[in-house]
Amino acid sequence: MGATISTCWGALPSTAELFPPSPTVYTSVLCCFQYFPLMTVIQWILSWHPAGKTSSQSIFNIPGRIAWSAMEIVGPINLIYSMVTPSPYAPSFTDLPKSNILIVALYCIHYFNRAIISPFFSAPSMSPIHAAIMSFAMVFNWFNSACLAGWLRGYNVPTIPNFHTASSGSASPRSAVVDLLPTVGVILFAIGMAGNIYSETALFRLRREEAEKRAAKKTDDGPPAGAEAQGSRNKFHKVYVIPPSRGVFRYILYPHYVFEWLEWVGFALAGTALAPFSALPASVSTSSVGIAPPLRLAPWLMPAAWAAGKLAIPLPLPAVVFVVNAVTNMLPHARWGRKWYVEKFGEKAVAGRGAVVPGCAWM
Secondary structure, X not given: OHHXXXXXXXXXXXXXXXXXXXXXXXXXXXXXXXXXXXXXXXHHHOOOOOOHHHOOOOOOXXXXXXXXXXXXXXXXXXXXXXXXXOOOOOOOHHHOOHHXXXXXXXXXXXXXXXXXXXXXXXXXXXXXXXXHHHHHHHHHHHHHHHHHHHHHOOOEOOEEOOOOOHHXXXXXXXXXHHHOHHHHHHHHHHHHHHHHHHXXXXXXXXXXXXXXXXXXXXXXXXOOOOOHHHOOOOOOOOOOOOOOOOXXXXXXXXXXXXXHHHHHHHHHHHHHHOXXXXXXXXXXXXXXXXXOOOEEOOHHHHHHHHHHHHHOOOOOHHHHHHHHHHHHHHHHHHHHHHHHHHHHXXXXXXXXXXXXXXXXXXX
């Protein structure tokens, strides 16, 4: 038994190979992360999600703002560290094309809002988050940022199957529409982020207004008893409302989720601008650019690979994996969230809205 454990431990990559990931580790990490959607099957079956509206009492709870910030900040920290740390497998950060640096900036802007602005400045309160939820989210964000770092540093990973052919190579003519994809991507990213922030801010405002109404009512009826009377609890704590069916909430209950998905679709489209490292300046040596082992694509990624081959554009594989994983991770939360709204406020208040699909009671 001890020999088996020792062998397995010895097979693990060293810290130097993980931070930042070497080409071989990059393929392994990307291979594992692309199958994350299979894990989300559990989320469809179990409603257990001790965070936010559905948090519960537990000795393993961590204060909401701290837990949220910790699990969201892992991604940008790991990405920045992996990008600026010298590596024998990739050019230095300053030698990277501007398109690569732009993608890094987009990612960090999103997570600066998620890790700093949202929990500490926008949200009126955040319910405790179970340590398990925080840990899973931190692992997710590490995997995601490690995959993005290898891609953005120029690791070349052949895919199986490979839909790029000689006729669809970089020398073949490309349409003006294809050349506009990165610009469209940046625009979609900006629209998605603005919509996400607007939707969440609207929810926070509604919570504040409801908490103020309750506080005023308690004042009129007499001083509250217990812990609240002593001022030991944030008056916004566990105050949740169902958004009225107007504006971005007219047809769905979770527009902030949809806008975030739009963000990452735009992020992936912007990633089609990443230049091959043969396009780097002649002064930059490309002999050290890492060639990663081949990766056999998960079945659900093949349409994106086929489309990239058809359009003769680089496949932004880690960004596509991120889109798929974000949607499959958040979709069951939205579904259970709609059920929570129905149980808490009734079908009449839900007004026939779907979670993320208009008019769909199941989704």
